[in-house]
Amino acid sequence: MSLHARWRRGRTAAIGTVTIGLLAAGCGGSSGGSSTDPDTLIVYTGLADDWQRNYNPYSPEEIEGNGSIFEPLFFFNNARQDDPAGLLGTEYEWNEDGTELSITLREGVEWSDGEAFDAEDVAFTFDMIRETPAFNSFGFDGTTEVVDASHVVVSFDVPAYMDAPQLLGKSPIVPEHIWSGIESPETDIIADPVGTGPFLLSDFKPQAFTISSNPNYWDGEPELKNIRYVALSGNQAGADALAAGEIDWQTGPVPDIANFEANHDGYKSITIPMNQMVLATCANPDLGCEGPQTDPAVRQAIFHAIDRETLNSLAFQDTASEISPGFALPDRDAAYVSADLENRTAAMTPDFAQAEEILEGAGYVRGGDGIYAKDGVKVEMSVRVVAGWTDYITAVNTMSEQLTEAGIKLNVSQSSWNEVTDARNSGNFELAIDSLYPGASPDPYYVYYQFFHSQSTKPVGESANPNWARYANPEVDAAIEELAQLNPDDGQDARQPYYDTIQANIEQDMPYIPLMVGGTTSQFNSGKFSGWPTDVNLYAFPAVWSRPDQARVFANLKPAGE
Amino acid sequence: MRYYARKLGFYLVALWAALTLNFFIPRMMPGNPVDALLGKLQQRGGQVGPEVRESYEVLLGGNSGEPLWNQYFSYLGNLARGELGIATSAFPAQVTDVIGQSLLWTIGLVGIATLLSFVLGVVLGTVVGWKRGSRLDSLVPATTVLSAVPYFWLALIFVLIFATNLGWFPRHHGYDVALSTGWNFEFISSVIEHGTLPALTIVVSSIGGWLLGMRNMMVSTISEDYILTAQAKGLRNSRIMTRYAARNAVLPSVAGFAISLGFVVSGSIITEQVFSYPGIGSQLLQAVQNSDYALMQGIFLVITVAVLAANLVVDLLYGVIDPRTRVEN
Numbered sequence: 001m002s003l004h005a006r007w008r009r010g011r012t013a014a015i016g017t018v019t020i021g022l023l024a025a026g027c028g029g030s031s032g033g034s035s036t037d038p039d040t041l042i043v044y045t046g047l048a049d050d051w052q053r054n055y056n057p058y059s060p061e062e063i064e065g066n067g068s069i070f071e072p073l074f075f076f077n078n079a080r081q082d083d084p085a086g087l088l089g090t091e092y093e094w095n096e097d098g099t100e101l102s103i104t105l106r107e108g109v110e111w112s113d114g115e116a117f118d119a120e121d122v123a124f125t126f127d128m129i130r131e132t133p134a135f136n137s138f139g140f141d142g143t144t145e146v147v148d149a150s151h152v153v154v155s156f157d158v159p160a161y162m163d164a165p166q167l168l169g170k171s172p173i174v175p176e177h178i179w180s181g182i183e184s185p186e187t188d189i190i191a192d193p194v195g196t197g198p199f200l201l202s203d204f205k206p207q208a209f210t211i212s213s214n215p216n217y218w219d220g221e222p223e224l225k226n227i228r229y230v231a232l233s234g235n236q237a238g239a240d241a242l243a244a245g246e247i248d249w250q251t252g253p254v255p256d257i258a259n260f261e262a263n264h265d266g267y268k269s270i271t272i273p274m275n276q277m278v279l280a281t282c283a284n285p286d287l288g289c290e291g292p293q294t295d296p297a298v299r300q301a302i303f304h305a306i307d308r309e310t311l312n313s314l315a316f317q318d319t320a321s322e323i324s325p326g327f328a329l330p331d332r333d334a335a336y337v338s339a340d341l342e343n344r345t346a347a348m349t350p351d352f353a354q355a356e357e358i359l360e361g362a363g364y365v366r367g368g369d370g371i372y373a374k375d376g377v378k379v380e381m382s383v384r385v386v387a388g389w390t391d392y393i394t395a396v397n398t399m400s401e402q403l404t405e406a407g408i409k410l411n412v413s414q415s416s417w418n419e420v421t422d423a424r425n426s427g428n429f430e431l432a433i434d435s436l437y438p439g440a441s442p443d444p445y446y447v448y449y450q451f452f453h454s455q456s457t458k459p460v461g462e463s464a465n466p467n468w469a470r471y472a473n474p475e476v477d478a479a480i481e482e483l484a485q486l487n488p489d490d491g492q493d494a495r496q497p498y499y500d501t502i503q504a505n506i507e508q509d510m511p512y513i514p515l516m517v518g519g520t521t522s523q524f525n526s527g528k529f530s531g532w533p534t535d536v537n538l539y540a541f542p543a544v545w546s547r548p549d550q551a552r553v554f555a556n557l558k559p560a561g562e
Numbered sequence: 563m564r565y566y567a568r569k570l571g572f573y574l575v576a577l578w579a580a581l582t583l584n585f586f587i588p589r590m591m592p593g594n595p596v597d598a599l600l601g602k603l604q605q606r607g608g609q610v611g612p613e614v615r616e617s618y619e620v621l622l623g624g625n626s627g628e629p630l631w632n633q634y635f636s637y638l639g640n641l642a643r644g645e646l647g648i649a650t651s652a653f654p655a656q657v658t659d660v661i662g663q664s665l666l667w668t669i670g671l672v673g674i675a676t677l678l679s680f681v682l683g684v685v686l687g688t689v690v691g692w693k694r695g696s697r698l699d700s701l702v703p704a705t706t707v708l709s710a711v712p713y714f715w716l717a718l719i720f721v722l723i724f725a726t727n728l729g730w731f732p733r734h735h736g737y738d739v740a741l742s743t744g745w746n747f748e749f750i751s752s753v754i755e756h757g758t759l760p761a762l763t764i765v766v767s768s769i770g771g772w773l774l775g776m777r778n779m780m781v782s783t784i785s786e787d788y789i790l791t792a793q794a795k796g797l798r799n800s801r802i803m804t805r806y807a808a809r810n811a812v813l814p815s816v817a818g819f820a821i822s823l824g825f826v827v828s829g830s831i832i833t834e835q836v837f838s839y840p841g842i843g844s845q846l847l848q849a850v851q852n853s854d855y856a857l858m859q860g861i862f863l864v865i866t867v868a869v870l871a872a873n874l875v876v877d878l879l880y881g882v883i884d885p886r887t888r889v890e891n
Contacts, residue, residue, distance in 0.1 A: 049848045050840045052652035052660060060599050061653045133617035186621060187654040206663050207840055208739030230739055233838040241734060244726065418853050421597060463615075465600065 039559040040210075040226040041529060044241065044250040045545045048234040050206040055193040057172040057547075058135040058185065064229060067548025068211060069195040070172035073103060073122070075552060076165045076441040079272055079533075079541040080332060084165075084441075088117065088173055088196060094487055098159030101142070103168070105150040109218045111175045113194045118149040124176035126154060126167070134186040138166040138440075159485045162449070165441035172197075172548070198222045198555045207231045224529070224557045242267070248525035251543040253391070257317045257521060266527025270535065270542055271519035273321045273331055275435035276447070278512035279383065279399075282427050284470035288460030291430040292379045297362035298408070299510045301379075305355040305406035306399055308348045308516055315395035319519035322348065325510065326503025327436065327451075328444040329517060335492060336444050338503040346514050355406045364407075372407040380409040384423055384432035387414040392433045395515070424468045427460030432468070435518055445483055448502050451512065453480050469511035476505045531556040565881060565888050573874050580866040585637050588855040589630070595622055595650035598852045622650055637859075646860040651852035657860035660845060665827065665864065667736050668841040671757050672826045672833070675764035680819050682765065683772020687815075688808045690773065691780025702777060705770035717763045717836045724759055731759040734838040760837045764830060772815060779811035786810075813884055820876030824869030828861070 047063070057066040066072075073089030076082075084092075092103045109117040123144040129135045130142070140163060142154040154167070175194050182188050193201055196218070199211040208230045213222045232238050235252045242250060243264065254260060260269045281299055282289035292298050303325070312320045321331070322345040328336040330345050337344060364372040364379065372379045383400070385392050393414065400410035410431070415423075423429045439446020450456055454472035458464040479498040486495050506512075522542045524532050533542040533553060540552035596618050640647065646657035690698045708716065725733040737743070738752040783789065784807055792802045831843035842861060849857035881888045 049651075049844055050664065052649075052655045052663075054652070054655070059653065061651075061655075133614055134621060137614055186617070189654060203742070205739060205743055207735050207737065207838075228739065230735070231838065231840070232734060233835045233844060237734060237835075237838050244733060246734070417851060418591065418598070421601060422594075425597060463597070 040228055041224055042228045042230060042247045043544050044230055044232055044238045044247045046252050050231045051209055053191055053204055054189040056188055056190040065193055066172050067551030068199040068554060069193045069197045070174060071197045072169050072172050072548060074168045076169035077540055078442055079538045081442050098161045098487055099156045101154040103152045107150050109196050110216055111194050111196055112200050112214060115177055117196055119146040119152045121173055121176045122152045125173045129171060132186055138163060140167060161487050162445060162484050170440050222555050224554055227554060242523055248528055249544050251522040251545060254523060257319060266525055267523055268526045269523045271319045271521045273517040274520050275437055275518045276323055276327055277435045277515040277518045280432045280434050280468050280512050282429055282470060283511040284472060287470040289470055291381055293381050293430050296509055297358050298379055299513050301355040301358045302408060303510060303513050304351045305403050307350040307402050311395055311398050314398050315391045319521055320516035323514040323517045325507040325514050327447050332442055333444050336499050338500040340500045340504045341507055352406050366407050370407055371409050381430040382411045382413045384413055384420050384429050386417045386420045396433055425463045425465055427470055448480050452476055452506055471511035473505055473509060476502050528560055529557045530560055531558050569877050573870055577870055584859050584862045585634055588858045595853045595855060599650055599653060647856035649854055649857040651848050651854040651857060657856050660857060661860050661864060664840055664842045664845050669826060671761055672830050675761040676822055676826055679765040679768045680772055683769045684776045684812060684815055687773045687776025688780055691777040692803045694781050702774055705773050708766050709770035713767050714832050716767050720759060720763050732756050736840045760833050760839055764833060776815055779814060780807055783807045783811040820872045824872035827868040828865045
């Protein structure tokens with residue numbers, strides 16, 4: 001869902017970050033060049049390169065398509081607890097034991113080449129996902145049966161409630177009459193996409209491409225007529241272009257975010273807490289992890305000794321927010337946060353006394369240099385961070401200072417993204433700063449399944465994706481598996497006991513040390529267009545790279561007009 | 563003739579060595595392209611099971627546990643057929659397409675800027691060297707200071723002054739993205755408008771080196787006896803300056819120019835970053851960040867061949883300009 005890391009990666013490309021930031025803050029002149037129409041929205045997705053034509057909504061390198069050109073059946077809003085909204089589907093229903101999913105489709109929808117959309121297209125798409133391993137990122141194994149032109153039934157061998165958001169919400173439907181002739185859809189760039197979505201591709205150039213409103217869209221032609229995607233060299237160029245009024249929507253860091261709206265006339269900024277920042281630890285000695293962090297007491301001590309308030313202001317421009325040690329988002333998932341947790345949210349101020357008590361209780365003794373040690377082994381660990389990710393680097397440096405006071409030594413080790421990823425996946429690390437990304441719907445289940453289930457991990461030396469901590473706890477595994485058997489639509493009462501079990505366990509074991517929830521910050525031109533998501537009307541996750549959320553925003557925008 | 567045959571032989575061996583290094587160096591880097599690609603897929607929400615991984619390994623064609631030697635020979639074979647493989651950072655685009663899309667822009671911008679800076683530097687250097695000790699000498703420290711300023715800083719200052727504050731030039735891109743691409747006046751003039759400022763920054767920051775080198779060679783050439791002879795014969799000063807002094811003084815600069823011409827294709831990563839200019843430098847940066855071996859190899863190949871070719875041409879040319887190099891003892 002989140003392409004957090006994508007824009008982060010863009011950041012490494014920015015050269016002379018601080019200096020350009022200073023320049024950007026001080027400039028005000030007119031834009032030199034690009035002509036702008038009042039009904040053309042200009043967006044920058046954070047990609048630090050020229051566009052390579054690719055409108056295949058299932059390709060990892062698609063540049064656009066999912067949501068805007070191709071539509072899924074339903075829209076699952078990841079930003080707040082909404083009911084799924086119907087797009088190409090109008091309703092869906094599970095049978096009693098969760099093995100049969102009946103979907104009703106919208107009638108009267110046409111593909112942009114004039115052919116009618118029907119159940120055969122849906123069945124074709126689902127079959128294609130099942131049979132194309134490269135597309136089947138969620139292990140879909142259901143069989144699809146067309147009942148009539150507007151009804152489809154998907155059958156599973158085991159309860160598959162938790163597959164629904166991915167299948168219904170993140171799997172754009174493609175036209176059978178075109179795609180059935182494509183030999184290998186995984187390597188086709190779909191240069192001229194035919195879809196049912198609100199927008200159509202109208203022009204492609206490596207430095208910019210444009211999509212335009214679909215006059216025959218089933219919900220009526222969108223008021224926003226054109227969207228131009230421009231290529232810039234990274235976040236710094238993005239911030240500069242924003243300052244000059246050359247782009248209307250971007251998601252990424254900008255200098256001096258606190259005064260953004262005062263410095264940028266007509267623009268607004270929105271910050272949505274979504275990615276949970278953690279110090280990932282290689283926690284499981286049974287799977288080959290080594291180092292002081294394999295002792296839960298050390299992880300707990302670090303958890304209590306961090307001064308999150310200082311961290312937030314020094315590293316994150318105060319855009320981060322409180323995190324829950326049970327890893328349910330304190331805001332969006334408030335109802336899921338367990339009452340059994342010792343701390344509902346991690347304290348924003350440090351508690352050195354408690355950190356020391358935990359370490360001393362576990363048999364650690366402070367040495368002459370002030371660092372705790374046990375059996376001659378010092379509590380000294382290296383923490384991995386990607387070179388160039390300035391906010392994370394500031395964060396680990398700050399923590400390293402804070403933890404020294406609590407008798408824990410961190411050695412900051414910066415290396416390239418490739419190297420950090422490699423170390424993290426293969427388990428050759430002690431600590432690494434990273435974030436846990438959310439799943440396909442507003443349900444903490446997905447974070448648990450991906451990051452805490454032993455099925456998602458491997459012994460050190462093999463690539464574990466994404467349970468980097470090598471966490472394995474049979475109680476947690478069982479609770480996650482039980483959750484998959486329950487229909488989320490039946491209400492929370494039946495599910496909450498399992499959430500309580502998971503959260504209590506992971507708070508105790510703490511394989512990922514919770515830091516804070518990172519804010520995803522987007523800036524948009526509210527003078528030129530109205531209808532943007534706001535804190536009170538968060539109808540989609542407002543990140544321009546978040547598909548299909550971006551299409552909901554596009555469909556909702558209205559040119560202010562002149 | 564033996565001189566040329568020997569040169570060609572030497573370049574063939576150099577090419578082979580470069581190709582071999584080109585194969586092994588990316589493989590010594592940490593990370594792998596499959597992980598980079600899967601990382602992107604994963605962040606969209608989804609489990610990446612072993613099947614997905616296998617399927618991408620097959621699609622990307624590498625990393626299948628094949629012995630390195632086999633990979634090496636199939637790499638050489640593919641090169642001979644002109645196949646560079648799939649660029650994983652732009653999957654499923656072909657490396658040749660990715661390079662083709664950006665190479666012309668880089669050659670256009672950096673090539674013209676390099677040529678301009680060489681010509682200007684050499685001409686100015688000739689004049690300054692000829693009139694050594696005059697006020698013109700102050701050009702030397704002035705231009706070398708500009709060369710010594712870190713390039714990104716200079717470029718940013720230029721952007722601030724000429725693009726942001728004065729608004730004379732556009733800030734981003736290689737052309738006006740609202741126009742349609744094509745060989746029409748409107749588009750071409752937007753290309754020139756967008757390229758001027760980046761080219762200017764390259765010229766300003768590199769001219770000092772040429773000027774200084776040329777000026778110093780001129781000064782030492784002028785003290786040669788044949789200049790004195792020429793003056794004694796009563797030749798015109800302008801003729802002595804160009805035909806006698808400059809022709810001899812320019813030789814080292816020509817060699818340097820050959821090398822910098824070769825590097826034109828590698829682009830100027832920083833220029834492209836600062837100006838969001840389409841070009842091969844930013845592709846290279848992306849390739850490195852995404853462990854995209856195929857694209858890296860493709861770009862290195864183009865750079866290597868360009869550097870070798872430029873050197874070969876100059877080597878051959880050198881034989882013409884300076885007959886002494888052809889003589890064997």
